[in-house]
Amino acid sequence: MQTTLSLTAERISKIWRQICWIIVAGSIAGNILIHFRTKNYIGTNHTFLLTITFLTFSTVLLGYVCWSYFTMCQSNFKLLELNQNGAGIWITQYQIRKKQLYIPFEWLTIDQSNSGINLSWTHAIIFNRKKRPRLQARDTLFIRKGWVTANSAANFFNTVTYFQNGATGPVPVMKPVKSAKRPKARRKTNQQFLLILATALICNAGISLIATKQSPLIVSGNDFHKKANFKQGLVVKSRDIQFKINKAYAATSSNGHPLLILNMNAKPLKDSASLDASNFTLYKHWTAVEENNQANYSDAEHHIGESIQINGKVKPVVNVLGNDGWGSGSNEVPTNSFNVILKRPNQAKFDLVYEGFYYQFNKPDKYEDTSIVLHVKTKSLEVLK
Amino acid sequence: MKIKWFLLFTCMSAFLLTSVQAQAKTYRYQQHPITLKESGQHITIRSYQILDHPEPSYSYDDTNEVAAYLLVHMTASLNSRYDDNLTLYSSDFELLSGPNATDVLSKDDKISRLLSVYPKIMTREHDGFKVKNGHSRNFDVAFQVYPNNRQTLIVSMGLLNDNQRIILHDVKTTNGVTAD
Numbered sequence: 063m064q065t066t067l068s069l070t071a072e073r074i075s076k077i078w079r080q081i082c083w084i085i086v087a088g089s090i091a092g093n094i095l096i097h098f099r100t101k102n103y104i105g106t107n108h109t110f111l112l113t114i115t116f117l118t119f120s121t122v123l124l125g126y127v128c129w130s131y132f133t134m135c136q137s138n139f140k141l142l143e144l145n146q147n148g149a150g151i152w153i154t155q156y157q158i159r160k161k162q163l164y165i166p167f168e169w170l171t172i173d174q175s176n177s178g179i180n181l182s183w184t185h186a187i188i189f190n191r192k193k194r195p196r197l198q199a200r201d202t203l204f205i206r207k208g209w210v211t212a213n214s215a216a217n218f219f220n221t222v223t224y225f226q227n228g229a230t231g232p233v234p235v236m237k238p239v240k241s242a243k244r245p246k247a248r249r250k251t252n253q254q255f256l257l258i259l260a261t262a263l264i265c266n267a268g269i270s271l272i273a274t275k276q277s278p279l280i281v282s283g284n285d286f287h288k289k290a291n292f293k294q295g296l297v298v299k300s301r302d303i304q305f306k307i308n309k310a311y312a313a314t315s316s317n318g319h320p321l322l323i324l325n326m327n328a329k330p331l332k333d334s335a336s337l338d339a340s341n342f343t344l345y346k347h348w349t350a351v352e353e354n355n356q357a358n359y360s361d362a363e364h365h366i367g368e369s370i371q372i373n374g375k376v377k378p379v380v381n382v383l384g385n386d387g388w389g390s391g392s393n394e395v396p397t398n399s400f401n402v403i404l405k406r407p408n409q410a411k412f413d414l415v416y417e418g419f420y421y422q423f424n425k426p427d428k429y430e431d432t433s434i435v436l437h438v439k440t441k442s443l444e445v446l447k
Numbered sequence: 448m449k450i451k452w453f454l455l456f457t458c459m460s461a462f463l464l465t466s467v468q469a470q471a472k473t474y475r476y477q478q479h480p481i482t483l484k485e486s487g488q489h490i491t492i493r494s495y496q497i498l499d500h501p502e503p504s505y506s507y508d509d510t511n512e513v514a515a516y517l518l519v520h521m522t523a524s525l526n527s528r529y530d531d532n533l534t535l536y537s538s539d540f541e542l543l544s545g546p547n548a549t550d551v552l553s554k555d556d557k558i559s560r561l562l563s564v565y566p567k568i569m570t571r572e573h574d575g576f577k578v579k580n581g582h583s584r585n586f587d588v589a590f591q592v593y594p595n596n597r598q599t600l601i602v603s604m605g606l607l608n609d610n611q612r613i614i615l616h617d618v619k620t621t622n623g624v625t626a627d
Contacts, residue, residue, distance in 0.1 A: 313624075380545065380597070381546055394548055396547070
């Protein structure tokens with residue numbers, strides 16, 4: 063007589079491992095995807111939040127899968143069990159908590175097919191946390207032959223049928239079943255597997271941190287320089303201000319040197335936000351060291367009154383952003399669109415920098431703004447007509 | 448039900464707030480005097496001029512020396528049953544020169560040459576400029592501006608301190624960079 067039916071340990075742990083790998087691979091792939099999708103969009107903490115949410119979700123999923131696997135391990139993968147009187151069967155369900163269903167033979171139909179055994183019941187009794195019985199509606203369970211040890215499904219089926227018919231007649235013959243003893247080596251492979259899994263998760267966290275570029279652990283100051291590739295109509299946020307670059311133009315000054323003219327709008331994200339021409343600088347190639355040395359190529363505060371050549375005529379640029387303390391005014395963030403003029407080098411690409419704080423390899427304090435570095439390609443600029 | 452009332456309240460308050468904000472008016476100066484009236488206080492913008500001479504003294508704020516003085520000639524009067532005096536402060540006037548908010552000039556800005564030509568300028572030191580009820584007084588307000596920008600004067604007046612905007616000089620531009 064075979065009164066219990068257990069899942070094969072090897073088979074289940076193999077499936078478990080496969081699920082774990084899928085989750086880990088999905089998590090890594092998702093992070094890479096987030097990194098590439100949000101590379102050109104610079105929003106405050108946007109990437110960071112997305113990554114953290116995704117990572118948390120996949121970790122919870124992984125934890126859930128692992129937890130149910132270990133509850134299964136603890137009860138030796140037992141799935142079905144005949145009760146002591148031979149009047150019904152117990153089904154064990156493995157979720158976060160182990161659940162047990164009792165089904166008397168009157169409610170149970172059991173069929174055997176080539177691929178496995180199929181259980182279906184009209185009602186079932188489930189015991190809740192306070193050990194009180196509750197009735198559950200109809201359901202089915204299909205046990206594949208592959209999930210259990212060879213012959214054990216057939217043996218169990220024969221036993222149940224024998225008891226269902228009132229335990230009369232000849233006792234069914236049990237076919238030989240391989241012992242489901244745990245091989246010692248498998249425990250070791252499980253440990254190895256967990257080690258690999260942990261490494262994968264750590265790598266994953268690393269990838270997401272690299273992807274977000276907002277690692278709070280490194281205090282080099284560079285974390286407060288957001289980098290983006292310039293395109294027409296770009297929306298970029300610093301901590302205090304949201305910029306919308308309506309148009310960036312390539313122009314020539316009345317003296318004949320090339321200029322960059324930015325037509326943009328700014329929206330303060332904080333009441334304390336302030337903006338003036340001295341915030342905008344241009345570097346041939348921006349690096350932290352260059353900004354620390356203030357080795358910029360040009361700055362907006364020295365090109366405020368600039369005039370440009372259009373079709374041979376010289377015209378002054380209107381509505382140019384002024385300086386702090388200009389006419390003893392306040393340097394609030396402008397509500398209308400404004401222009402910023404910078405001298406640009408004769409090269410294929412350069413860096414436009416919004417300097418939200420005075421950078422000396424430090425990080426901005428709470429009341430200062432963060433900086434933005436825009437990589438600009440000269441061919442992406444429009445020419446004024 | 449509570450949520451319904453809350454939403455209704457929010458909508459109503461939003462509506463009230465916007466209706467209060469909508470009271471601020473915008474005028475356009477077209478070579479004719481504009482009179483702003485608020486609780487018996489009348490301020491007339493007679494004219495404005497951007498001066499070629501004298502020029503502002505050199506400062507690091509304006510290294511290219513393109514700035515100029517903008518002068519607004521105004522008349523203030525009071526005609527009220529309740530008040531004896533109208534007191535004007537230099538902080539009641541602000542100018543938007545393009546994107547740049549600018550305050551009334553101060554004596555610290557080295558404007559003695561300007562003051563010698565236009566002595567009626569109300570500086571920041573000249574606070575508490577009084578007009579008796581039934582009388583009117585002429586005065587000027589001066590700002591340092593970029594002459595090519597759109598110039599908008601903001602006057603805060605009346606009991607509610609409403610911001611009245613007067614577009615003195617508008618710039619028509621299609622590309623946003625140069626005037627048409």
